[in-house]
Amino acid sequence: MNIIDKIKKFFKEIDHIQRENVLEIVEWEEKEVENIFALIVLGIFIGYPSPPIQISLDLLPYMEDEMNLMLEKVSTAHDPLGELFSLLDID
Amino acid sequence: MKNIFFFIGKGGVGKSTTSSLYSIKKSDERKTLLVSMDPAHNQRDIFNMKFNQDITKINEMFSIIEVDEEYWIKKYLSETEKEIKRNYNYQSAFNMGKYYNILQYSPGVEEYALVLAFENIISKHTEYWNIIFDMPPTALTLKFFMLPSVSKLWVQELIKLRKEIISKKEIISKIKFGTKKIETDKIKNKLDNLLKRYNKIDKIFKSKRTKINLVLNYDKLSFRESLRIKEKLESSGININKLVINKVKNENYIKEIKEEFNHDKITIYPFSDMNLSGLSKLKEYLNRYKDEK
Numbered sequence: 001m002n003i004i005d006k007i008k009k010f011f012k013e014i015d016h017i018q019r020e021n022v023l024e025i026v027e028w029e030e031k032e033v034e035n036i037f038a039l040i041v042l043g044i045f046i047g048y049p050s051p052p053i054q055i056s057l058d059l060l061p062y063m064e065d066e067m068n069l070m071l072e073k074v075s076t077a078h079d080p081l082g083e084l085f086s087l088l089d090i091d
Numbered sequence: 092m093k094n095i096f097f098f099i100g101k102g103g104v105g106k107s108t109t110s111s112l113y114s115i116k117k118s119d120e121r122k123t124l125l126v127s128m129d130p131a132h133n134q135r136d137i138f139n140m141k142f143n144q145d146i147t148k149i150n151e152m153f154s155i156i157e158v159d160e161e162y163w164i165k166k167y168l169s170e171t172e173k174e175i176k177r178n179y180n181y182q183s184a185f186n187m188g189k190y191y192n193i194l195q196y197s198p199g200v201e202e203y204a205l206v207l208a209f210e211n212i213i214s215k216h217t218e219y220w221n222i223i224f225d226m227p228p229t230a231l232t233l234k235f236f237m238l239p240s241v242s243k244l245w246v247q248e249l250i251k252l253r254k255e256i257i258s259k260k261e262i263i264s265k266i267k268f269g270t271k272k273i274e275t276d277k278i279k280n281k282l283d284n285l286l287k288r289y290n291k292i293d294k295i296f297k298s299k300r301t302k303i304n305l306v307l308n309y310d311k312l313s314f315r316e317s318l319r320i321k322e323k324l325e326s327s328g329i330n331i332n333k334l335v336i337n338k339v340k341n342e343n344y345i346k347e348i349k350e351e352f353n354h355d356k357i358t359i360y361p362f363s364d365m366n367l368s369g370l371s372k373l374k375e376y377l378n379r380y381k382d383e384k
Contacts, residue, residue, distance in 0.1 A: 051245045051249070052199050052203075052238070052241060052242055052245060053194075053197045053198070053199040053200060053203070054167075054199065054200070054203045054242070055242060055245055055246065055249070055285070057167075057168075057171050057194075058171070058281065058285060059249075059278060059281060059282070060171065060175060061171065061174035061175045061177070061178045061179075062178060062277040062278045062281055063278065064178065064179045064180065
């Protein structure tokens with residue numbers, strides 16, 4: 001294998017790694033959107049009753065932290081044990 | 092607060108006609124405002140005029156407003172969005188503009204728009220002694236009347252939860268900093284304000300100065316539906332003031348209606364061959380039947 005082929009192979013591998021990384025991020029994002037969608041549509045079946053829409057909307061401007069927390073919860077929902085361990089400080 | 096009248100009932104029984112006749116009659120004595128809350132806006136066809144959100148004066152004593160439901164929904168959503176932008180640090184988190192088109196069709200938004208319009212009209216047009224609301228058909232009207240009491244229940248429960256959160260925050264603050272003082276809770280403040288607001292509307296609905304007139308015809312469907320409306324409203328503490336029987340051809344069945352509804356206050360609008368279109372025709376009808384009860 002000459003030097004040019006080696007360089008080509010090197011860049012091909014770099015490209016492959018980058019693609020893998022991007023794919024991982026997109027897959028993660030897609031899962032997140034799926035979680036949010038499920039929470040919105042099916043929340044009522046797992047114990048999230050929904051108040052009249054105007055109450056949710058009237059409170060929304062004051063609930064930035066809660067919104068962020070909810071989004072965070074969605075992201076850790078697939079690993080509740082991990083969350084519990086980290087809460088209890090168990091490695 | 093002056094007198095508020097609602098004309099409610101099944102679709103097609105003549106809520107718009109009877110409310111317009113009643114408004115004309117009332118405007119002989121005092122300044123009267125007729126408000127069309129029904130999205131079908133039949134008052135246009137009755138008066139042969141175009142109305143909108145602003146006052147249209149028919150004469151010195153009588154004016155008409157047509158509530159634009161869509162205007163109130165848009166106004167409410169855009170104000171909520173502005174409030175979010177004022178309060179949030181991380182603004183891209185929730186771009187309400189994107190959800191406008193679907194939020195305006197969410198269940199509950201339509202009746203809330205009517206409540207917003209109602210609040211605005213009764214606080215803004217205080218120069219009118221009588222404000223008469225021509226309401227939409229049964230389903231939407233019932234949701235409108237139920238909205239304050241249902242919302243109150245929710246807000247009361249949310250306040251309980253909020254109090255729990257505040258007391259826990261106080262405990263944490265006490266342990267960490269030795270003081271129970273924590274920042275004012277904006278959500279609790281907002282909930283308190285909402286509770287006050289819904290209490291106020293609920294009080295107006297149940298006030299003696301608010302009179303709910305149930306319009307019906309003597310046919311089986313209208314009769315049965317009117318009975319259900321009465322029961323439903325009474326179960327939430329809202330009483331019917333008067334039964335308005337429209338298109339009456341003979342009075343033999345009035346006694347039966349009184350008994351079935353267990354209600355004595357009745358107004359009769361006799362059936363007429365006249366085409367009730369335009370102010371002069373409406374006045375002619377009132378003159379012809381002025382001796383009727």
